[in-house]
Amino acid sequence: MTFGRRAWLSLMARGSVLAAGARVRAVEAQPTPYAADPRIKHIVVLMLENRSFDHMLGLLMRDIPDLRGVTPGAYFNDAKDGTRFYVTDGAAYQGQFPVDPPHEFENVHDQLAGSELGGPSMGGFALSYQRNGGNPASIMRCFRPEQLPALTALAKHYLICDNWFSSVPGPTAPNRQFAHFGTSFGQVKSGIIWLGHGKGIYGRLDGAGRRSKIYYFRESGTFGMTFLGSKYFGLYGDFVADCRSGRLPEYAFVEPPYNDQADRTVAADQHPDHSVLAGDRFIWDVYRAIRSNPDVWRSTLLLVVWDEHGGIFDHVPPPRLPYGDGTPDTPFEIAAPRFDFRRLGVRVGAIVVSPYVKPGVDHTLFEHAAIPATVTEQFIGPRRDHAPFLRERNANTLLDLLAPMSPRMDWPDFKSTFPPTPARPVNGPPSGFQLEHVREVHAVLARDHPDIARECDPTTVRTAPEVAAFLGRAMSAIDPRNGRA
Amino acid sequence: MLLMLGLAPAGHAQTLDPPVPSPTTSNPCPSRDIPSSSNLLVRSLVTQWALLAQDLCKVREWDHPWPNTQELLVDVLVGRGLHPTGGIVVPGSGPAAGLALNLDWNERALADGRFATNFEARGSENGFWEAGARLQTLFAAYVENGRSPQFTLTAKHWDLPQLPFYGLGNDTSEHSRTLFGLRATEIASSLDVPLPLGFTLAAELAGLWFDPESSATFGTVNNEATAPGLHGDTAYVRPRVVATWRYPIADVLYGFSTVATVSYELDQALRGGPYSFDRLEARWSAGLGLGPDIGALRFTSHLTISDPHAGNRVPFYRQPTLGGADINDENFLRGYRDYRFRAPNMIVYEISYERQIIDPLGFRLFAEAGKVGLRPGDLGFHGLKSSVGVAATFRLGGATVAEISLGWSAREGVHAYATGNTNNAGGVNVGLRGVF
Numbered sequence: 064m065t066f067g068r069r070a071w072l073s074l075m076a077r078g079s080v081l082a083a084g085a086r087v088r089a090v091e092a093q094p095t096p097y098a099a100d101p102r103i104k105h106i107v108v109l110m111l112e113n114r115s116f117d118h119m120l121g122l123l124m125r126d127i128p129d130l131r132g133v134t135p136g137a138y139f140n141d142a143k144d145g146t147r148f149y150v151t152d153g154a155a156y157q158g159q160f161p162v163d164p165p166h167e168f169e170n171v172h173d174q175l176a177g178s179e180l181g182g183p184s185m186g187g188f189a190l191s192y193q194r195n196g197g198n199p200a201s202i203m204r205c206f207r208p209e210q211l212p213a214l215t216a217l218a219k220h221y222l223i224c225d226n227w228f229s230s231v232p233g234p235t236a237p238n239r240q241f242a243h244f245g246t247s248f249g250q251v252k253s254g255i256i257w258l259g260h261g262k263g264i265y266g267r268l269d270g271a272g273r274r275s276k277i278y279y280f281r282e283s284g285t286f287g288m289t290f291l292g293s294k295y296f297g298l299y300g301d302f303v304a305d306c307r308s309g310r311l312p313e314y315a316f317v318e319p320p321y322n323d324q325a326d327r328t329v330a331a332d333q334h335p336d337h338s339v340l341a342g343d344r345f346i347w348d349v350y351r352a353i354r355s356n357p358d359v360w361r362s363t364l365l366l367v368v369w370d371e372h373g374g375i376f377d378h379v380p381p382p383r384l385p386y387g388d389g390t391p392d393t394p395f396e397i398a399a400p401r402f403d404f405r406r407l408g409v410r411v412g413a414i415v416v417s418p419y420v421k422p423g424v425d426h427t428l429f430e431h432a433a434i435p436a437t438v439t440e441q442f443i444g445p446r447r448d449h450a451p452f453l454r455e456r457n458a459n460t461l462l463d464l465l466a467p468m469s470p471r472m473d474w475p476d477f478k479s480t481f482p483p484t485p486a487r488p489v490n491g492p493p494s495g496f497q498l499e500h501v502r503e504v505h506a507v508l509a510r511d512h513p514d515i516a517r518e519c520d521p522t523t524v525r526t527a528p529e530v531a532a533f534l535g536r537a538m539s540a541i542d543p544r545n546g547r548a
Numbered sequence: 549m550l551l552m553l554g555l556a557p558a559g560h561a562q563t564l565d566p567p568v569p570s571p572t573t574s575n576p577c578p579s580r581d582i583p584s585s586s587n588l589l590v591r592s593l594v595t596q597w598a599l600l601a602q603d604l605c606k607v608r609e610w611d612h613p614w615p616n617t618q619e620l621l622v623d624v625l626v627g628r629g630l631h632p633t634g635g636i637v638v639p640g641s642g643p644a645a646g647l648a649l650n651l652d653w654n655e656r657a658l659a660d661g662r663f664a665t666n667f668e669a670r671g672s673e674n675g676f677w678e679a680g681a682r683l684q685t686l687f688a689a690y691v692e693n694g695r696s697p698q699f700t701l702t703a704k705h706w707d708l709p710q711l712p713f714y715g716l717g718n719d720t721s722e723h724s725r726t727l728f729g730l731r732a733t734e735i736a737s738s739l740d741v742p743l744p745l746g747f748t749l750a751a752e753l754a755g756l757w758f759d760p761e762s763s764a765t766f767g768t769v770n771n772e773a774t775a776p777g778l779h780g781d782t783a784y785v786r787p788r789v790v791a792t793w794r795y796p797i798a799d800v801l802y803g804f805s806t807v808a809t810v811s812y813e814l815d816q817a818l819r820g821g822p823y824s825f826d827r828l829e830a831r832w833s834a835g836l837g838l839g840p841d842i843g844a845l846r847f848t849s850h851l852t853i854s855d856p857h858a859g860n861r862v863p864f865y866r867q868p869t870l871g872g873a874d875i876n877d878e879n880f881l882r883g884y885r886d887y888r889f890r891a892p893n894m895i896v897y898e899i900s901y902e903r904q905i906i907d908p909l910g911f912r913l914f915a916e917a918g919k920v921g922l923r924p925g926d927l928g929f930h931g932l933k934s935s936v937g938v939a940a941t942f943r944l945g946g947a948t949v950a951e952i953s954l955g956w957s958a959r960e961g962v963h964a965y966a967t968g969n970t971n972n973a974g975g976v977n978v979g980l981r982g983v984f
Contacts, residue, residue: 157688161652162595169577194581196595252606253619279945281799289944292907293840296946300798300805320694326794327695327742329688338688348694400610481691 099441100462102419102470104362106438109317109349110242111342112235112334113166113373116225116410121378122152122205123218129424131225131379133205138378140189142199146503148189150376154204160335162197164188164374168251169400170195171232171408174374175381183380192374203376206339213347214414216477217367222420222464227429228381229371229408230454238371238408239286241431243316245455246388249395251402263288264314264435265295271443274312278302280328283321306352306359313442319345335373344481350416354474361470364461365416366434372409381407382428388454404454415461418470425464433458501530504537515540577605592651596629628652633668637676638708639873639886644677646670663699680704693797695742705733711875712887713766715774716864718919718931720889722960726769728778729761730865736786746797750790756815757783760865777863782820788813801844801946802837815866822860825892828853840946843903850880853924854892862892870894870918870933872955872963881916882955882965883935891920895927904943912939912951933957 117133124132139147173191175183189199208215230241237247244263265288268275278297279285285296297305299320305311319332319342333342346367354360387404389395395404407430415425432454436446440460443449450456501521509516515537524533585591603620607613625631633648648668663685671677683701690697709729714720736754743749759781762770770778790811799805809831817823828851835846852868868874871881871888880896881888896918904910917932939953952966 196591252610252616281947284945290908293904293910293943293946296801298799298801300796300800301802303798304796304800304803323686323698324695326799327686327698327740327748328798329686329691329694329696331694341688341691341694344691344694 098460098462100419100465102362103364103417103441103462103465105311105313105315105359105364106441107311107315107317107349107353107363107365108242108434109319109346109365109367110239111319111346111367111369112321112332112337113164113371113375114333114335114339114369114412115372115375115377116227116379116412117150117377118154118205118372118375119211119214119369119412120218120223120225121150123208123215123223126208126219127223127424130223131424131426133378135205138185138203138376140186140199140203140376142189142193146199148199148203150203150205150378151200152205152207154206154210154339156210156340157336157338159201159204160197162192162195163335164192164197164202165195166234166371166374167253168231168233168402170374171372172400174409175232182383185376185378185380188374188376202374210482211339211343212477212481213343213350214367214412216475217346217350217416218414220422220473220475221417222415222422223424224413224415224427224429224464225424226379226410226426227368227413227433228410229369230431231402231404232381232406232408233371235370236287238431241454242370242434243288244452245432245435245450245458246395246452249389249397249404251397262291262295264438265291267435267439267443267449268314273314273442275314275316276301276305276312277316277318279318280320280324282324283318283330283332285318286321302349303352303355307355309356309359311359311363314438317349333369335375340481347477347479351479357472360472361418363417364419364437364465366413366461367416368413368431368434369411370431372411377410379410381409383407384454384457386453386457388452390451391453394453415464417465418472419465419468421466421468427459427463429459429461430454433460437461501533504534504541507541508537512540577602577609588651588653589649592629592649596623599623633670635670636877637670637672637678637706638711638875639877640711641676641708642672642674644670644672675709676707678704678706692742692744693746695748695797697739697741699737699739701737703733703735705731707731709761710763712885713770713775713864714888714890715770716867716891716920717922718889718891718926718933722885722888724769726766727763728766728775728865729763731759731761733757746794748790748792748794750792752786752788752790752813754786754788755784756786757781758863758865760863775864776861777821777823777865780820782823782863783818784815785818786813786815800837802839804834804836806832806834808832817860822857823863823866824860825854825856825862825866827855840904843901846898846900846902848898848900850894850896851927852892852894853927855924856892864890867892868894868920870896870920872965873967877967879953879965879967881918881933881935881957882914882937882953882963883916883957884933884955884960885963888960889920889933891922891926893921893924893927895919895921902941902948908943910941910943910948912941912948912953913937914939914953914955916955933959 121132124130124134133150135152136149139149141147170191174187175185176187177183188202192202193199229238231237231247231251233251234253236253237250240247244260248260265275275295276297277285277288277295278299278301280299302315302317320328320330321332323330329341330337331341331345333339350365353363353365383405384407387394413429436450436455436458437460439446439449440462446456501524505516505519505521508519519533519537524530600623603623606616607620610616628650631648632645634645637644646669648666650666652664663683665681665683667681669679681703685699687697710727711730712725713728715724734754734756736752738750738752740748740750760778762778772779788811790809792809794807796805811829813827815825815827830851833848835844837844854862856862867890869887869890871884872886873879874887880898896916898914898916900912900914902910902912915936917934919927919932921927935955935957937953937955939951941948941951950967954962954964956962
């Protein structure tokens with residue numbers, strides 16, 4: 064019971080201050096003056112797949128108290144039978160999501176679990192996953208910072224945005240459209256959206272005499288933008304070469320390998336159930352490519368961000384914006400199911416990597432329309448003249464995060480040493496998930512077999528083998544078919 | 549206290565706006581409960597059915613039926629479960645259609661313990677059919693430049709009732725065409741290991757079985773001397789090693805890139821007669837991408853040398869072919885018919901220039917020269933067959949994904965071919981589905 068109270072008090076103490084700050088930023092997000100930063104010649108965006116903020120970065124709160132993250136046990140979701148599944152650590156690189164967590168529009172609505180009395184409670188993730196055939200405990204598990212060495216190194220060395228939300232409570236397609244077009248053209252679900260809607264930020268840059276490229280892997284392609292002309296594309300090897308040679312265009316959008324490639328490059332998009340560690344290596348690879356040329360590094364802003372939460376738990380309710388989407392004359396709305404484009408999607412991780420940011424956390428409210436908004440302000444002109452859709456016009460830009468300082472040329476404290484795919488430790492400590500399981504089973508034992516429960520003290524469980532022994536003993540008592548007559 | 553109020557602690561505190569009623573969202577197409585089953589096939593099919601039922605509901609009930617229809621088509625065609633497929637069996641088979649079943653067998657395991665299988669069967673209206681299965685797993689515990697070792701196990705059976713045969717060597721006539729049938733089965737396992745500096749080493753062990761069928765004309769015109777191996781079935785065990793070097797390690801569209809592959813195999817006949825041989829294959833490809841407005845140049849060469857063991861010969865159906873498309877759908881000497889020249893040894897060179905016209909259309913000019921040889925010494929530059937041509941290309945993602953070509957040769961005139969590859973640079977969800 065203390066989990067909820069502790070979390071509540073913590074949020075009252077910190078969250079209200081943050082929310083107030085974010086509100087100020089959001090309200091101030093009117094069309095801003097043309098604010099290009101002369102130090103920035105390149106903006107690079109690496110957009111990964113389907114992981115929530117808490118899942119990837121939430122446990123960093125252990126090291127960065129200002130971060131709006133989580134601690135194990137701080138939040139829970141109820142499953143079908145009322146069983147509580149708490150936030151735990153020890154997420155697995157792969158194998159945790161044999162069933163893809165649902166994240167279509169109607170699924171996310173279930174996950175937010177909004178009510179008529181209040182905003183989203185964020186209480187429906189476990190049930191949503193369970194209804195789709197998954198293990199509800201998996202949806203609540205988060206990565207320990209040391210499990211993701213590249214992400215953690217960049218997060219600690221540069222700037223974490225802990226108030227970045229996916230643009231709509233829905234799947235990949237509409238959210239990525241916000242990154243490319245500043246709008247999803249009134250769509251909230253999967254499907255081909257871009258048809259007949261122009262070239263987005265890439266066409267605008269071209270019209271302003273600026274270069275842009277989408278870099279992709281041969282066997283996985285780009286998501287939804289392949290209709291653009293040839294000059295807008297390069298393969299990932301071209302990105303590495305362009306960084307090294309200084310030919311990087313003003314705007315570069317990097318597509319991770321979405322599938323295992325024919326040359327045996329492992330899928331690194333981090334979409335469940337692809338290897339999160341492979342994605343971590345890929346993040347480092349992109350960063351290293353930019354750093355391969357000091358001149359390019361000195362003039363680059365790199366954004367590492369996830370497109371949406373992929374059905375995985377995050378504890379921060381997505382806010383409603385004071386504006387929706389559409390053109391100033393024609394707001395977008397959906398009748399069935401009804402949606403007015405004011406509610407953002409679930410929070411995702413975002414890290415701004417640049418020689419002009421200081422280590423820390425920024426609480427400014429962002430969503431994916433901030434990407435074309437930033438590119439427009441930096442390379443094209445004022446958004447009031449160049450951004451056709453409301454979300455992009457009103458978005459905060461990343462340019463405000465750049466500090467007046469000489470370029471930082473220091474490297475994160477990380478030397479490209481990635482852990483091997485973890486072997487299961489024989490005598491290692493149990494994961495938070497395992498301990499949670501022990502607590503649950505003991506609760507059942509206490510209810511049904513109090514005499515046996517007194518003999519099984521869950522607080523004595525210290526190692527993974529002890530977890531196995533405890534569960535074996537308890538389950539034999541609960542269900543005699545497990546081995547005890 | 550919060551819990552006493554029945555509210556989850558995942559907080560309302562961070563809401564940036566005052567609590568307001570959330571929009572009333574009708575949800576006419578909720579996702580369905582999927583009953584758990586220990587049977588993988590049942591679970592895959594039930595999941596697929598639930599997905600398709602939800603897609604159908606969205607098409608009927610939601611706004612914007614066209615995007616939902618596209619989603620339905622994507623879920624019908626790709627992903628886990630059972631799907632219809634299309635294409636060809638081999639060049640000359642005619643259009644083929646069939647079914648594919650994609651399963652993850654131990655989906656809860658880590659990357660280096662997982663394996664996925666694909667089963668597929670397809671047939672054409674001309675009576676060609678094939679059925680196969682492939683098991684693939686990556687060993688992600690070892691990574692070299694983002695690449696991991698890969699183990700592949702394949703089993704495949706073809707039934708090809710009518711393949712053309714023009715005789716062996718370079719001097720055959722277009723009019724000497726006869727038809728033979730071929731049934732073949734292959735079971736192979738391979739392990740590919742990426743090494744530093746762009747090298748990859750692969751080892752393969754395969755068992756193969758071939759059963760040629762002579763038509764009445766084929767048996768009359770040909771004999772063991774002109775078509776070795778035509779009278780009976782053969783079985784092989786084939787160990788093989790393949791070394792590949794690529795620069796740069798990651799694929800590029802622009803600048804210089806090259807891939808060189810050398811393979812050596814021992815085809816030891818276990819039954820059917822004296823048909824054992826060794827085979828060396830080498831392929832080198834180099835490209836120079838100058839940019840979409842200037843174009844790209846590419847040079848490719850391919851060499852095959854077969855060395856029969858003493859007193860042995862290479863069966864005619866195991867000999868490489870040049871002209872049009874070969875049995876692996878590789879296109880060289882497009883100014884000639886499919887499978888036009890056949891011999892144990894082969895060399896071919898191709899140089900091409902490709903650029904966009906107006907996206908997504910482009911064109912490709914190509915010139916090819918090559919020959920087959922009954923002996924390795926026949927593969928000199930003298931007497932090379934040549935072919936030139938032009939292709940209209942369809943480009944997506946800045947790269948060609950399909951083309952229609954006209955090839956011309958001085959001896960045999962003009963021939964048209966259509967080719968496409970299966971990479972999903974199309975990026976229009978299809979091909980990416982199952983991931984998203």
